[in-house]
Amino acid sequence: MLGEEQQRGRQILALARAASGEVDNNLSVDARAAFCLSLLDGVPHTGRIGLFTSSIEPLAVEERHYWTGVFYTLLLSAETRRTQATYFTPPYLANAVLDLAIGAGFNLAQHDVLDPAAGGAAFLSTIAARMQQAGLEADDIVYRLNGIEIDPGLAAISRSLIQRRLGETVAREMIVTADALRVKPLAAYNLVVANPPYGRLHVDELPDDNWKAIAHSGHINKYAVFTEYCFRMAKPNALLALVIPSSFRAGPLYDRMRSYIRSNGQVVALGSVDGRKDVFVDVAQDVSVLLVRKGASHKTSVPVSFPVLGLGEIEEPQRRRLPADATRPWPTPAPDGEVLGGATLADYGITVRAGYFVWNREQHRMAEEGDPNAYPLMWAKNVKAGKLCRPAAKKGTGIDFVTVDPTSSAIVRGPAIVMQRTTNTKQPRRLICSRVAPAVSKKWNGFITENHTIILTGADPARLKLVEALLNTAAVDARYRRVSGTASISVTLLRELDLPLPNAFAEAMASHGDDAEIAAVAAYGSGAKTRTTEHA
Incomplete structure (x- = not known):
């Protein structure tokens, strides 16, 4: 049986789908983004759009922002959504990922952040709110937040959502519109956090040969390439927090990715996300949260935390060592601990x-x-x-x-x-x-x-x-x-x-x-x- 949160989410999604059909398909990118943002401004709407805005009005600000981004994606063609993999991180998961990073040493008052797939600002908006709660001024916060987004409409929405969380307009453009894989990595950030796009890539679609370190030539996935890119964007000893498909944990063709991650840092946590049908809109996907500290190769003697992240209360995670062979699968520990068949x-x-x-x-x-x-x-x-x-x-x-x-x-x-x-x-x-x-x-x-x-x-x-x-x-x-x-x-x-x-x-x-x-x-x-x- 679905929980109340899941039922509500599916009801709102149904209303959003219906409402998207009433929006002019010929809107420009800027006009489409502006229309979506107007849903947050109390502008009266009728018909199905009015039903949708009424359904999100009583929600917490992060939930309203999430559904605004989702609504924008519903105005895109199905092919564009698949190509750009515009599937946003729900607020409960964004908060859980941030909690893991803070628990591992991310300092809200001192550290800089990059999200190279920043559509919807799920992470950056959440971090902005946490930084503000920690007492930072808006000008300081916006200079710590950095994002890259390939869709200009989503980039505009993301900038606006962050400013709305801060309660004031800021001059700096925290999110640039670009293809992250074609932006020169700077190794300049204390935390690189992302829900990267996924889907197959051909060698001809990539700007360089860095993919060879993490993928096989006949099986190049976007999220693997983004993972390698995120490592290059992170400072030494920085944290990487990635929401990625669970296929990398055991898939035979992801052995190179597992080995690459362990060769370039210490795996701190490997979280499982409950509810494959309710994590992303329009896709049923087993999802994991990977937290790595960039640096020396992973020490097998150091246990990894295996939290289970969901809508409910998070239980104390189990801790287990990864296999000695870096290419071997990374299994989730059984709930019954050491008892094996x-x-x-x-x-x-x-x-x-x-x-x-x-x-x-x-x-x-x-x-x-x-x-x-x-x-x-x-x-x-x-x-x-x-x-x-x-x-x-x-x-x-x-x-x-x-x-x-x-x-x-x-x-x-x-x-x-x-x-x-x-x-x-x-x-x-x-x-x-x-x-x-x-x-x-x-x-x-x-x-x-x-x-x-x-x-x-x-x-x-x-x-x-x-x-x-x-x-x-x-x-x-x-x-x-x-x-x-x-x-x-x-x-x-x-x-x-x-x-x-x-x-x-x-x-x-x-x-x-x-x-x-x-x-x-x-x-x-x-x-x-x-x-x-x-x-x-």
Whole structure:
């Protein structure tokens, strides 16, 4: 069930969407920004715009400013929003990030700040208010705040929002309109704070080769490039506080980013943000908060704080050391502390591999039933948790077939589980799998799976059924989410995933009437006690 804050946020967003449809699409950039700012000035509006302004009027000033920025983005085309990644940091998260930075030594009265992706002024406006509360004069504050924003309308809105927080007009333009990646880094700031844009980039879109230190050539993400840029903007011993997608924490293609961060500073905190659907407007994204102190390489002996940041009260964070290997994933500690299940899929007799057939590259191999060496093709869409998996056509009715050399290891002939390799934002679980109906191999002597699936095979059908039940539980799904921040399932992470010991889970299933959800929790809890016995 949604909390009151989430419900209210979704209601306001619905009103904002409706109101945006009443705004002239032909407004200039300056006129669009001015109109959005007028929503804060008590200018009477009618219709849907009036309903929206009425909904934000009673909110705290930071909330009103946030929704003003969101409204501006709704006036942009969907393509512009995606290209510029104009997804603003909500006030609760901006405050939580600032609290982390202050706890790590950021001094409101003495230090300078840069936000190189300053749209909406979520961070700079919040910092301005905190500095004012600390007793600083407006002139001092504006010389400590610095921002870069690529959208001229958002830059204008951000300047105005900061001045409104300070209660007076200031001469200095704290936020410049520019592409941050093309602004020469100065290494001049005590805190570099950002919610950088994300999305794939091509080498030709970048101004220099600095990306090579942090990304692979075929997988360059904007937020990784911004991370490297932020390090160059920070003074020695300065703090970097970044709100970024959680994919960097465990994604195999982000190993270079993890290594770069650890080579250039001490990781102070790695926060998880609750509610992937409610962090940014129009995007469901697992989000992390990274706090790093620029300087010597990360000392593995020093524990990292793992706070959970959300709308509610923040609990005392766990502290854990990062893996010794700088490229390895940075998992979130389990809530139950040191208690581990103690097993992996190998302990269940299960082997794991990625699906084989890349249909958009090998359409010439699509076949009909009865063709020589034709095997049924299992699509990811055929996988439904709790139901046996059977081949069905990608489109229409019937079954799709693929021609494969009958000696190929790609043919799955025995008991198997098929798992979706990529999940979408509407699915509540990351791990979704189902056993293949035994009749499939009996009828066709095997089957093929597409590359958006993962295949789990084992010689014991009963053990395979047990694994299917286990992997579809919330307890296991939560463990996987803690080691992976991406919607794509990693074969490596799945092989290494901590699971209850096989006997512990089997006994728990028997004790709880085959209720896998209850049994998984019970088995994790008992695993630490039985681990030595079972592995003896």
